Amino acid sequence: MQAYRALEATFARIGALEDASGILGWDAQTLMPDGAAEGRGDQIAVLRGLAHDLLVDPATADRLAGAEEAGGLDAWSQANLAEMRRAHTHAAAVPRDLVEANSRAVSRAEMTWREARRTADFALLRPDLAEVLRLQREIGRAKGEALGLSPYDALLDSYDPGLRQDAIDPLFSVLEAELPGLIAQAQARQEAAGPAPAAQGPFPVETQRQVGLALMRAAGFDFARGRLDVSLHPFCGGATDDVRITTRYDEQDFARALMGVLHETGHALYEQGRPAAWRRQPVGAARGMTLHESQSLTLEMQAGRSREFVAWLAPLVREAFGGTGPAWEADALYRTYTTVAPGFIRVDADECTYPAHILLRYRLERALIRGEMEIDDLPGAFDDGLRRLLGLTVPDDAHGCLQDIHWPGGAWGYFPTYTLGAMAAAQLFDAACRAEPDLRPGLARGDFAPLVGWLRANVHAKGSACGTREILEAATGRPLSADIFLGHLRRRYLEA
Amino acid sequence: MQAYRALEATFARIGALEDASGILGWDAQTLMPDGAAEGRGDQIAVLRGLAHDLLVDPATADRLAGAEEAGGLDAWSQANLAEMRRAHTHAAAVPRDLVEANSRAVSRAEMTWREARRTADFALLRPDLAEVLRLQREIGRAKGEALGLSPYDALLDSYDPGLRQDAIDPLFSVLEAELPGLIAQAQARQEAAGPAPAAQGPFPVETQRQVGLALMRAAGFDFARGRLDVSLHPFCGGATDDVRITTRYDEQDFARALMGVLHETGHALYEQGRPAAWRRQPVGAARGMTLHESQSLTLEMQAGRSREFVAWLAPLVREAFGGTGPAWEADALYRTYTTVAPGFIRVDADECTYPAHILLRYRLERALIRGEMEIDDLPGAFDDGLRRLLGLTVPDDAHGCLQDIHWPGGAWGYFPTYTLGAMAAAQLFDAACRAEPDLRPGLARGDFAPLVGWLRANVHAKGSACGTREILEAATGRPLSADIFLGHLRRRYLEA
Numbered sequence: 001m002q003a004y005r006a007l008e009a010t011f012a013r014i015g016a017l018e019d020a021s022g023i024l025g026w027d028a029q030t031l032m033p034d035g036a037a038e039g040r041g042d043q044i045a046v047l048r049g050l051a052h053d054l055l056v057d058p059a060t061a062d063r064l065a066g067a068e069e070a071g072g073l074d075a076w077s078q079a080n081l082a083e084m085r086r087a088h089t090h091a092a093a094v095p096r097d098l099v100e101a102n103s104r105a106v107s108r109a110e111m112t113w114r115e116a117r118r119t120a121d122f123a124l125l126r127p128d129l130a131e132v133l134r135l136q137r138e139i140g141r142a143k144g145e146a147l148g149l150s151p152y153d154a155l156l157d158s159y160d161p162g163l164r165q166d167a168i169d170p171l172f173s174v175l176e177a178e179l180p181g182l183i184a185q186a187q188a189r190q191e192a193a194g195p196a197p198a199a200q201g202p203f204p205v206e207t208q209r210q211v212g213l214a215l216m217r218a219a220g221f222d223f224a225r226g227r228l229d230v231s232l233h234p235f236c237g238g239a240t241d242d243v244r245i246t247t248r249y250d251e252q253d254f255a256r257a258l259m260g261v262l263h264e265t266g267h268a269l270y271e272q273g274r275p276a277a278w279r280r281q282p283v284g285a286a287r288g289m290t291l292h293e294s295q296s297l298t299l300e301m302q303a304g305r306s307r308e309f310v311a312w313l314a315p316l317v318r319e320a321f322g323g324t325g326p327a328w329e330a331d332a333l334y335r336t337y338t339t340v341a342p343g344f345i346r347v348d349a350d351e352c353t354y355p356a357h358i359l360l361r362y363r364l365e366r367a368l369i370r371g372e373m374e375i376d377d378l379p380g381a382f383d384d385g386l387r388r389l390l391g392l393t394v395p396d397d398a399h400g401c402l403q404d405i406h407w408p409g410g411a412w413g414y415f416p417t418y419t420l421g422a423m424a425a426a427q428l429f430d431a432a433c434r435a436e437p438d439l440r441p442g443l444a445r446g447d448f449a450p451l452v453g454w455l456r457a458n459v460h461a462k463g464s465a466c467g468t469r470e471i472l473e474a475a476t477g478r479p480l481s482a483d484i485f486l487g488h489l490r491r492r493y494l495e496a
Numbered sequence: 497m498q499a500y501r502a503l504e505a506t507f508a509r510i511g512a513l514e515d516a517s518g519i520l521g522w523d524a525q526t527l528m529p530d531g532a533a534e535g536r537g538d539q540i541a542v543l544r545g546l547a548h549d550l551l552v553d554p555a556t557a558d559r560l561a562g563a564e565e566a567g568g569l570d571a572w573s574q575a576n577l578a579e580m581r582r583a584h585t586h587a588a589a590v591p592r593d594l595v596e597a598n599s600r601a602v603s604r605a606e607m608t609w610r611e612a613r614r615t616a617d618f619a620l621l622r623p624d625l626a627e628v629l630r631l632q633r634e635i636g637r638a639k640g641e642a643l644g645l646s647p648y649d650a651l652l653d654s655y656d657p658g659l660r661q662d663a664i665d666p667l668f669s670v671l672e673a674e675l676p677g678l679i680a681q682a683q684a685r686q687e688a689a690g691p692a693p694a695a696q697g698p699f700p701v702e703t704q705r706q707v708g709l710a711l712m713r714a715a716g717f718d719f720a721r722g723r724l725d726v727s728l729h730p731f732c733g734g735a736t737d738d739v740r741i742t743t744r745y746d747e748q749d750f751a752r753a754l755m756g757v758l759h760e761t762g763h764a765l766y767e768q769g770r771p772a773a774w775r776r777q778p779v780g781a782a783r784g785m786t787l788h789e790s791q792s793l794t795l796e797m798q799a800g801r802s803r804e805f806v807a808w809l810a811p812l813v814r815e816a817f818g819g820t821g822p823a824w825e826a827d828a829l830y831r832t833y834t835t836v837a838p839g840f841i842r843v844d845a846d847e848c849t850y851p852a853h854i855l856l857r858y859r860l861e862r863a864l865i866r867g868e869m870e871i872d873d874l875p876g877a878f879d880d881g882l883r884r885l886l887g888l889t890v891p892d893d894a895h896g897c898l899q900d901i902h903w904p905g906g907a908w909g910y911f912p913t914y915t916l917g918a919m920a921a922a923q924l925f926d927a928a929c930r931a932e933p934d935l936r937p938g939l940a941r942g943d944f945a946p947l948v949g950w951l952r953a954n955v956h957a958k959g960s961a962c963g964t965r966e967i968l969e970a971a972t973g974r975p976l977s978a979d980i981f982l983g984h985l986r987r988r989y990l991e992a
Contacts, residue, residue, distance in 0.1 A: 012538075013542050016535075016538045016539045016541075016542040017539075017542060017543075019535060019539050020516060020520060020539040020540075020542070020543060023519075023520060023523060023539075024516060024519060024520070027519060027523065031723065032738065033719060033720050033721055033722060033723060033738060034720050035718070035720040035721035035737050035738070036721060036735065036737050036738035038737075039512075039515060039735060039736050039737050039738060039776075040735075040738070042508075042512045042776075043512045043513075043515050043516040043519075043735070045512075046509050046512040046513060046516070047513075047516060047543075050546055222531070223529060224529050224530050224531040225529055225531035225532060226529060227527065227529060239532065239535060239536075239539070240535050241531050241532050241534075241535050242528065242529060242531070242532035242535060242536070280535075280538075
């Protein structure tokens with residue numbers, strides 16, 4: 001027990017360092033003056049290095065072995081010890097010089113990427129991206145050896161413990177077979193209906209912010225433990241009991257910022273709902289990126305774009321912006337929020353076309369990690385994929401393989417969790433609706449309590465006490481499947 | 497050279513941890529939601545603990561000895577090594593359990609203090625404050641032994657390297673002898689002149705902020721490496737190349753926030769002007785609290801409240817707030833900014849009565865550290881002192897010994913630097929005016945460049961390469977004296 005208690009103290013320190021990095025990272029994206037960027041990079045690198053040192057410290061390894069041998073822990077402590085072991089294995093698998101080389105390569109590639117994307121110049125990014133890939137292959141190999149996994153599975157495991165290609169492939173194959181027809185039908189239906197009347201701006205930023213705050217309140221965001229701010233790229237970050245979400249405002253389009261706020265609120269509710277007694281320990285963390293994305297998409301895509309919720313939202317925004325006419329009716333807003341339109345940019349994609357962007361990236365990054373493809377093949381393969389999957393001809397690499405920060409940023413193995421999260425969201429929302437008859441009527445009154453209460457009990461409060469698969473099966477009664485997601489899309493886009 | 501290079505790397509890491517704490521501390525005062533307070537306390541405690549560990553690490557001690565023995569360093573590196581030794585000596589002098597006991601006692605006392613001040617209940621704070629005093633005595637003794645100093649001198653040395661009671665006492669005696677008469681004469685003169693016409697609010701906060709930003713720009717604040725925000729207690733904080741000042745706004749009084757902004761801008765210019773090549777090393781730090789306060793008071797008291805500057809400021813604020821009438825003339829604003837009025841509260845005091853508050857605190861805290869007085873004697877002694885020095889009868893302890901956070905906050909030995917800073921400001925401004933004939937005419941045009949350029953060269957760029965005394969003598973041609981400060985007060989308040 002003594003070894004375990006010492007581990008709890010060590011991991012509380014690691015957690016404090018991660019929380020400190022979380023606030024410093026949030027600040028860098030929201031408020032930090034430009035001239036502070038280099039120093040901030042140093043600060044975060046030092047904090048991460050110290051957390052890594054604590055994790056791989058020989059004393060930590062000894063205590064892990066000691067606590068595992070001693071046994072006698074209650075279920076949560078036992079699960080906590082398993083999460084400590086997991087974190088240690090991942091960290092100890094990668095030699096320190098590889099960690100540092102990767103950190104430097106990623107910093108450089110991210111900087112180059114900003115310029116390369118701006119000028120649509122893949123050649124500019126190519127050497128830095130090749131270096132990041134080389135190091136990601138090494139990291140995948142090193143982690144794979146420690147975990148008994150292939151390199152790409154080992155990278156997947158970093159973002160979503162237990163996630164394997166074997167589980168992804170059949171799900172993505174179903175989507176690949178079903179979605180093109182569904183998209184074509186949805187578009188034909190839209191064209192037949194003609195364009196929805198559009199509200200005319202400008203829509204003052206402060207009004208958008210007030211409506212966003214109202215949505216957060218409706219969803220049960222705890223403002224004593226979080227904030228809403230502005231950043232170029234919206235995100236959910238911050239620290240334990242200090243969950244900070246951001247959005248960006250466009251004076252010509254209020255609809256997007258509002259759904260962005262609901263999306264990030266979904267992430268935030270997961271963070272705020274983690275088990276209180278374990279929030280500063282590994283077992284109290286959110287389970288992984290699939291479930292995290294499922295929470296944002298449950299709020300945004302399942303609840304936020306439902307007919308019920310939009311019927312409550314429309315008069316709220318009409319009054320807030322002082323709008324009049326058919327563009328402010330619930331039907332027009334609903335049609336705006338459910339428009340299907342294949343496009344080049346992932347982050348702008350609707351829920352029907354989004355999976356195509358993910359399928360493409362998943363296959364490309366896996367082939368690159370496996371060595372079945374090299375960096376020079378990437379632009380062509382990306383363009384081919386977008387043509388095949390969405391029928392689009394990429395005009396330049398800024399609209400193609402340069403659009404996302406994930407690859408230069410060293411986040412290989414992350415992309416599939418977006419679409420797995422979308423499927424999980426549909427499945428969780430479906431189960432929640434069956435368990436809570438008042439859920440949909442509640443949304444029509446702007447009341448998220450039945451939905452969020454169910455998510456709290458069935459997802460948030462579980463922390464990392466069991467795996468993604470277990471949480472999902474216990475909550476929904478079945479393993480993750482594409483059926484419920486596809487059924488949701490058919491009902492929303494082809495029926496009704 | 498190898499040992500010295502290793503030390504530079506260690507101190508860069510320590511600096512990054514201090515900078516990270518600086519941003520986290522700034523955030524706690526400005527934006528942090530209430531529920532995050534406990535976690536934030538943990539984060540900062542962990543960062544400080546890790547910085548302390550790096551500082552007292554045996555490897556650091558070995559390298560210090562090695563680098564000192566090896567020699568062969570250029571002047572700045574040599575000075576840097578001396579500052580490293582200084583930091584190590586201060587840190588290593590205090591056993592870790594004493595550091596932690598003090599940290600805990602201070603956290604507790606600060607919390608109790610908020611309630612005790614609110615309810616004017618000294619008895620409530622008494623036990624916690626007695627514990628802080630006990631630990632400060634121990635820290636003073638421990639540092640004193642390591643530094644060959646008396647305990648109170650050792651505490652002074654923590655805030656202002658090289659500062660000793662022997663240097664303070666004669667300066668403060670002169671002030672004590674001269675100021676009462678000066679204050680009485682200034683008040684008589686004011687009464688004869690009658691009250692200045694007062695501008696009527698409300699003064700919108702956003703307008704006050706815009707004028708504050710204009711003052712910061714005029715003073716040369718670098719917004720690429722800093723920000724202005726709002727907090728309950730104004731301060732200058734943040735990190736290297738990320739200097740963040742705060743103010744608070746009162747819709748009924750614009751004058752105070754503006755001078756507050758100039759005051760903090762003075763601190764900020766010192767931080768932003770530290771020698772670029774050494775900013776992440778100990779020798780690149782600001783020299784100490786006397787010089788730091790001298791910079792804020794040069795901007796606020798010497799330049800900001802000068803007739804020349806107020807003549808430029810008055811039409812600026814009149815136009816910003818759309819004011820009309822005699823209350824908006826430069827003369828009325830100048831009289832507002834130079835009102836002498838003895839009062840209970842230090843932070844509200846004018847520049848003539850401020851030193852009385854400091855004299856009192858200096859003598860009391862020294863007597864307490866020396867053991868010549870005990871906590872139970874504090875309220876009575878405080879009230880006696882305020883009666884004797886300013887002729888005021890303290891109505892309750894919230895207006896007396898409970899008003900400041902310094903003592904419960906463990907900042908013993910800090911108070912005297914406020915008034916030493918005021919004297920240094922007068923002396924520096926006087927020297928700058930003699931060296932830069934365009935300085936006063938510049939202020940009349942809102943141009944701080946001659947003043948700030950001189951301060952950069954003569955104070956900011958020196959970092960900690962030499963002592964406070966050396967910097968002051970090199971800049972002004974003489975040791976710190978009370979004469980120039982008193983001369984400044986006589987000219988401003990008794991003549992003109």
